[in-house]
Amino acid sequence: MPILSIILFTPLLGFLGVLLIPGSKKRVIKIWANLAAFAGFLVSLRLTEWFDKSHPGFQFVERASWIPSLGVQYLLGIDGISFLLIMLTTLIGFIAVLCSWSAIDERVKEYYAMLFLLQCGMLGVFMALDFFLFYLFWEVVLVPMYFLIGIWGGPRKLYAALKFFLYTMAGSVLMLLGIFTLYFQYFHQFGRYTFEISELMRLTLPLGIERWVFWAFFIGFAIKVPMFPFHTWLPDAHTEAPTAGSVILAAVLLKMGTYGFIRFSLPLLPQASIDHTIVTILAVLSLIGILYGALVSLMQQDWKKLVAYSSVSHLGFCTLGIFSLNHAGLAGSVIQQVNHGISTGMLFLIVGVIYERRHTREISEYGGLAHIMPQFAFVFAFAMLSSAGLPLLNGFVGEFTILQGAFAASKVWGAFAVLGIIFGAAYLLWLYQRTMLGEVTNEKNRGLRDLTPREWAVFLPLMAWAVWIGVYPKPYFDILDKPVTQIVERVHGKTQPVEASLTEVAR
């Protein structure tokens, strides 16, 4: 059964369904969208049953020739890393649809159509094993996101949407150059054209070329992550996007960048990836991201912008873990990517809940909300603690493992990164204090409704997942063990790429 294709195209089915329903029947569209999104999640659950964590290569591989003359294939397959990100994507995709029920009331049809298209693009990014296919999905993602921000966004939506589109587009173009370099180098060495990643891994390139390609990839991925100093599209895009858009942006879209580093930069360009100068630059940029993002968060007056900047800090941990280039760092990084999806997803949902009620994101407009909305206060506290890395919740497992990896790579990195957890607590606690604690200072906040059952349904799965990762992270470490070991060995030159090539699993 081509399970990956089924997962990949379920959102497209939802998309087509939305197109068939007349735009005036908003309720029908909403019901359909929720059902289809839920179906998308259910379908992906089959993977949890079938995924074989002891299998060293890619699983569920599907291969079909597409443009033979250019060597382009329709090639899908996943390993532990993409498996976790796909599960995150399908769950967040459903939650994004569910949380939009009452928030979106204009152009409902187009809205859900865009969400489904986006979902399909993101899933494709995490499944594609052909570079051309990957690039296609990578670019597909931009378009619906552009419209989501530009049409359903906040006051400065046009600026933010355009900035998001152009900025990330600029990065992708450079990445495309890098892809073509590899493509032609492969032709040069092997006499045929292919975009297949495991084939491209057989290339032996001079360090000089690897470096250039690395930097080309770097621009593409670093903008997406985003790493300092390429992050300034993010606060605008996050802040202006509708809640579902912010949630997807933070939870999934940013992970495309980190995933790119793990899937392409490291295995395809092992020499450049271990190059001392390059690694140092990337680690330093990550460290700056961690501390800088946290400090800037501390002084934000806009609730949503604060959360957006905290993403810069958290993603700094993820990239630091990657460029620690050891098992703990990489495994921690992937876990932290999932964690960031859960925690920051929740934080954006929280802003969404309050924005729907009061239509302002100014922190100073709030205060003492815990008196009015105790359940909301509880969920917010939970999300805050998960984001701040409190043990027994998800954030700690990822952060702690990354820190160990970074520390093993360099004690100085570890020492600086660990400061991030202090500031992380500071900006979140201060935000919580300013919004939730104290007396109710603003009369407009009196009588705000506490969480509705639908809103609880949005939060509960994420909360449950956060506790699961925090208390029993072993399955995650097991799933990541094989792929991470392979990448680490590949980077440190211990295995030949041929061994890591595709082996199909009969299903």
Add this chain to the structure above:
Amino acid sequence: MNFLELIWLIPLIPLLGAVLMALFGARLSKPLIGLLCPGAVGLSFVLSLGAVVQLAGLPERHHEVRLFEWLPWAKADFGFWLDPLSSVMILVVTGIGFLIHVYATGYMAHEHGPRHGGFYRFFGYLNLFVFFMLVLVLANNYALLFVGWEGVGLCSYLLIGFYYHKKSAGDAGKKAFIVNRIGDAGFILGMFLLFQVCGSLRFTDVNEALAHQAVETAGFGILSAAALLLFTGATGKSAQVPLFVWLPDAMEGPTPVSALIHAATMVTAGVYMLARASALFRLTPETSAIVAGVGAFTAILAASIGLVQNDIKRVLAYSTVSQLGFMFMAAGVGAYWVAVFHLYTHAFFKALLFLGAGSVIHAVSGEQDMRRMGGLKDKIPVTFRTMLIGSLAIAGIPGLAGFFSKDEILWQAWSSPIGSKLVWAVGIITALMTAFYMFRLMFMTFYGEPRMDEHVRRHIHESPPAMTIPLMVLAAGSIVAGWTGVPKALLSGGFFQGFEHWLAPVFEHGHEAAAEAHHNVATEYLLMALSVMVALTGIYIARRIYLQRKESERPTGGAIYPVLLNKWYVDELYDFLFVNGLSKGGGTLMSRFDQRIVDGGVNGAGWMTRTFSRVTMFWDQWVVDGLVNLSAYVVKSLSYPVRFVQSGFLHSYALMFVFGLLVIIGYYWTR
């Protein structure tokens, strides 16, 4: 029943209590909550007692229960480890925790408002705290210990900020959490170093790996760094210099919280951690010296501040900081069992004093300023008598718990091979201050003229039995708890040195300190006499000043008074440097940098592109398109004559067509 296999239930039961409160607390009645939550801790106490009794019967004196793997790379399980050290801790946590829970049912009974004014929330937090504290002391590895460590920090945050409508409470909670996080950062790095050396974070693996390491005498190596970083964590949790500033502010929390978390249990976690890591600290004499130094410095600094505070809870808070300093002194000179011994006796008398203070505050309608108390002795006799016992115990009057443990610390500081006479001297001066500030508190509160206003005075009443019975039990504990650690010079026998012998297996690492050789009985008697004299002197001075003189005649303390009253201005310094300077200043600076420079670059690039495209457009319109238009113009001009023919009228074309046809036909015709 095999209690040893059930030790995982000891933390789990309070957790269940907390979960119950979170889910159904708002719907339960106060009496039921008052039964459930203390009951959960009480049940844990029974299980602990059973487990400890069975532990005593084991030849190897330790037992491990591993539930499941947690962080595989660190070899850190969800596993519990019961040995003599953790047995002392769980008994203290559940035993004293139970008493304080019972007390709190009385103390918090008057909380009014929606959902009983947070009655269930309070007990939920309190149970959650006990859970994390038990995880902390029962963990079999550093990572799980850290889980408890952070968890108690969270509960401390929640409980300090329990009255969250007050800004000061929110501020204090946040301060506690962040200051603790600074220590935690050190703790984390320390763990990583330890992991690097030992390849595991399990206590047994670590101790085994360390057994093969030589003492780090030649300078400051990796082990010393690990030890120092762990100690940084301890200074945060146990409120030592330089991270002690959060504890006095933590008194914003309800008094039972101060007693349980900020006196008896959580703040001693740092001492416990050091004792747990004693194998490491034994190898690093330099770090041990730092520990002793920091402990001594904290002890005297906090005591000096405690001399002049007027808030009854703040006096006790500084006293706690100071007493924790004593514990670190003991740990620093290598006398770990004494540190734990003082931890254990201190838990009794300091919990007692805090609960007593709570009872006083309860009696005077919430007043905490001792300048508006006085003369309460006969009005709340139970509180008075029990607090007097606590004060005598902490001052170090022979026969009470504090005497034995404090005196042992001073003796160890003097006699231990890595001890120091300076540490001893600081200790004895601190002991003088301790006796003074405690009896200043007693005299200002219970003696003299009542200074509260008429309305308050009429309402003074002794607390209900739910509060006084725990006081009496703790008072009894403050008397007898010390007798398991009597100096060998006075009494020797199994029971009287029971504490030391019980803990001995934990601290034997093959590097047995040769303290016995230096045992000089005559010196020990002399020092003991001296410390008793010092205690009596402290009490006497307090009596002279606060009992026998009127307020106007009391010495003002001169220039040092405002310095002490303002806590040596440490808070102001930290605010200036770290809160406003580094965090807010840095944050503001970075925000501007981000907006103007980084994003300025992006917007600048956008502007440049736009300007460039404007120029391009101009060029395109006037030059490129101009050329096109020019060529079009040329063509147009050239075609001008032809245009007459190209009229677009069908009939003229038809005419021309016919005309042409005629011409062609004519041509052939005429040829």
